[in-house]
Amino acid sequence: MCNYYVIMQNKTSIVGLLGFVVLFSAVFYFLSTRNTGNGSTSLIQQKRTITVYGTAKQNNKNTLASFSLNVEGKNGDKTTAANDAAQKMTTIVSWLKTNGIAEEDLKTSRVSERQEQIPYQDTKGVYLTRPGDWIVSSSLEITIRDTNRVEVIQTYLVNSEAKNVNGPNFRQDDTKTADHDLLTLAVADARTKAEKIAKAEKINIGKILSITEGASYTPYRGYEFADSVGVNMMAVEKTTMPSQEGSSLESATATVVFEIK
DSSP states (O other): OHHHHHHHHHHHHHHHHHHHHHHHHHHHHHHHHOBOSSSOBSSSOOOOEEEEEEEEEEEEEOOEEEEEEEEEEEESSHHHHHHHHHHHHHHHHHHHHHTTOOGGGEEEEEEEEEEEEEEEEOTTSOEEEEEEEEEEEEEEEEEESOGGGHHHHHHHHHTSSOEEEEEEEEEOOTTSSHHHHHHHHHHHHHHHHHHHHHHHHTOOEEEEEEEEEEEEEEEOOOOOBOGGGTOOGGGSSSOOOOOOOOEEEEEEEEEEEEEEO
8 A cells, every 4th residue: 555655746746747748848939839919939039140242453563573493404424414504503593693583582492404316217117216415494483572673684584595585473461450441341331231231121230140251352463575475585685574464353252140130
């Protein structure tokens, strides 16, 4: 009898607890979904937001230029060919440093060597090859931070012993603060759009909850010369090569999430 009473008492407690849980859940659901008429709820505050995409574009004068080139040494002896290439490169690098190019703006990008294979026909009419001269080459990349110096440097390079001179390639210095200024304009553009939408919908825009940014630029090249496109630079005696740095179209984007009051 005692055991039966304990069991019934435990069952009653469990049933009561389950009933309380169900009742509390129903009340919580009712309160959390009841509309108060201003877009919020009485128990759980739901933030209403609006997401807007802002943009800003601006043409800025290019501030950097770059050239690439290579030199070659050619001789039946590989060491002599290498020394010849090294001497030509040393002369060019020394002139560049003397004329304002910092050491950190000069970068060797490639060194290679190969031996020519000269075709010939033996006494039986069979085509064969025999070793020819060694060709040792070295490539250099140059960054110019003062675009006013481009014409002088370009003129020197096309009249030097450099081969395959490519450039100038003008561009923006992406370490400068222009992107930050454009981002500010892009956020302002997003706010203007958000306010227009808010006015149409008869709502008020609050604070910014988040910003996702992006930036890019499209370079417009100035004058460019390269003997790789068929111009024999070494055939031109002390020719002055003009150049124009042009500009780059920079843009910034911002995806902005605003709170709705």
